[in-house]
Amino acid sequence: MASLKDLRNRIASVKATQKITKAMQMVAAAKLRRAQQAAEAARPYAQRMESVLGNIAGAISGGPDAPLLLTGTGKDETHLLIVLTAERGLCGAFNSSIVRLARERALSLMAQGKTVKIFCVGRKGHDALRRQFEKQIVEAVELRANKGATFADAQKIAEKIGAMFAAGEFDVATQFFSRFQSVISQVPTAQQLIPATFAAPAEAPKGSEAVYEYEPGEAEILADLLPRNLAVQIFKALLENGASEQGARMSAMDNATRNAGEMIKKQTLTYNRTRQAMITKELIEIISGAEAL
């Protein structure tokens, strides 16, 4: 049985851990608010982009001069999986659930005889996938851990992917990230980037919306905007991921704090019992000693 000193030490160490998890939870809560604001601020841009592109793409997609980014290469052989994860751990199942989704997809594609290439963004995903898919990982990008994702980061990633696509290194690109639903629920999601898919315009354009005039032509606009759209989609995913990460970390740390509290309670009880048992034992010894005289 542990001595009183051991118990005291153990309680002190759990208390220290609890303080850390509590602090991390509060930091995550503050960061979550900022991440959510960033995600909200980015929404109008992505929405407008999508609606304009949707309009133009609908008109042109059947045509022969539709850009490859929109129609794809017409093949389905080589898949690029872009796995967006966090730089840091201690955020519950956040990283592992994204990685699991990507891994399942990679394995099922490989089982179908397709070539799989993996593009890792974020250190955690790279760490998790490195062992199993060493040959498939073509690129790994790390983000700065402390600041939220900036559009420049997304642009850099999009440029790399665009260059790879232009060089014919893959046919289909899909990104994996975690969609932020609420603090307690983040949904790992796969989104196809190339060929680009657009939700059909939500409702038929109202009568007042006359036909747009395009300058330069529709095809040129599309060719200009599609690469930008790639960056915007990646940026959106990075922001969603940022909010999800903080949300996941917050609830994970909340759990950890609660568990530490329970542990402290249990150990304090044992500590007090042991202490009392010792006092009783000593008293009995003294009394029986006195009686023997």
Added chain:
Amino acid sequence: MATFPFELVSPERLVYSGAVTEVIVPGAEGEFGILAGHAPFVSTLKPGVLTIKGDGPAKKLFVRGGFAEANPAGLTVLAETAIPLAELKAENLAQMIRDAQEDVEDARDESIRASRQQFLEQLKSAAAAIEADARTSH
């Protein structure tokens, strides 16, 4: 003068939103002014100066990359970069031009080189316009 709603959006935030009387946009095929009741119109942007005219003095911003969409509901400009001229430092612009210059030199095939060269020219002319603007306003 009639006003219309105008929004300038960058990927990171909503830069400007409000009622204005006129906006001058650096379109890919030339600058154009938008007044209230403009016909539906979509144009890509070249790097340059966007001027917002409304109440008070005109606001000028440096924009690059993106497009403008005018419809009966107003005008929306989506720009990857939107910086008020007052906050734009000459060094920043010089850096952008240097980067563009390097891009031109790095270009592997001819069509990419041509498009990057064009971008560089546009950036240079925007820089010249901004300098001229700075001189007149002082």
